[in-house]
Amino acid sequence: KAGVTQTPRYLIKTRGQQVTLSCSPISGHRSVSWYQQTPGQGLQFLFEYFSETQRNKGNFPGRFSGRQFSNSRSEMNVSTLELGDSALYLCASSPGQEQPQHFGDGTRLSIL
Amino acid sequence: AQTVTQSQPEMSVQEAETVTLSCTYDTSESNYYLFWYKQPPSRQMILVIRQEAYKQQNATENRFSVNFQKAAKSFSLKISDSQLGDTAMYFCAFMKHKIDKIIFGKGTRLHILP
Numbered sequence: 001k002a003g004v005t006q007t008p009r010y011l012i013k014t015r016g017q018q019v020t021l022s023c024s025p026i027s028g029h030r031s032v033s034w035y036q037q038t039p040g041q042g043l044q045f046l047f048e049y050f051s052e053t054q055r056n057k058g059n060f061p062g063r064f065s066g067r068q069f070s071n072s073r074s075e076m077n078v079s080t081l082e083l084g085d086s087a088l089y090l091c092a093s094s095p096g097q098e099q100p101q102h103f104g105d106g107t108r109l110s111i112l
Numbered sequence: 113a114q115t116v117t118q119s120q121p122e123m124s125v126q127e128a129e130t131v132t133l134s135c136t137y138d139t140s141e142s143n144y145y146l147f148w149y150k151q152p153p154s155r156q157m158i159l160v161i162r163q164e165a166y167k168q169q170n171a172t173e174n175r176f177s178v179n180f181q182k183a184a185k186s187f188s189l190k191i192s193d194s195q196l197g198d199t200a201m202y203f204c205a206f207m208k209h210k211i212d213k214i215i216f217g218k219g220t221r222l223h224i225l226p
Binding site: 035043048055056094103104106 | 145149154155156157158159162207209210212214216217218219
């Protein structure tokens with residue numbers, strides 16, 4: 001079974017731009033979660049989608065948004081990028097219902 | 113709000129030794145899950161071990177075992193016969209019952225020395 005696939009692997013943007021990150025979950029997994037990892041704040045939960053509905057949300061500003069498609073693939077969008085948005089963004093999928101989450105390799109976003 | 117604390121930012125041990133990573137957490141919930149994840153330099157997060165709070169028996173996975181003390185809210189990871197491939201960042205994590213959202217500790221960087 002293929003694992004969680006995140007694209008792109010690396011991304012460089014400038015302040016004020018917007019960016020879209022993509023995540024393809026493991027086949028059959030309906031829950032997709034997004035996390036931000038930075039050296040200072042560690043791993044922080046952004047949001048979780050299940051069957052195209054956002055079920056859980058972390059404490060991030062409205063510039064961070066996401067969506068999930070009918071095939072369970074998910075996208076995360078960050079608008080009006082700030083220097084502090086530079087981070088590794090990790091996506092994780094699970095069947096849902098409190099099953100273990102499996103992570104992708106992440107997208108490294110750098111803001112110049 | 114739930115919090116997870118890992119008090120050891122960095123540790124080093126010799127290959128083949130046993131090492132224990134500490135983790136404490138704070139929650140008012142009675143039903144939850146605890147995890148240890150490993151993140152090697154390749155950066156992919158890998159689930160090491162999982163513990164359901166309602167189970168008194170400590171989880172084990174080959175060389176990895178946990179010491180789960182629910183009353184003390186402590187969840188330590190023991191790695192036996194450590195190997196060079198165990199070198200990684202280890203994260204302790206918490207998930208509330210019925211909420212698929214993981215709260216991570218800050219991590220412990222573990223170095224296995226040859």
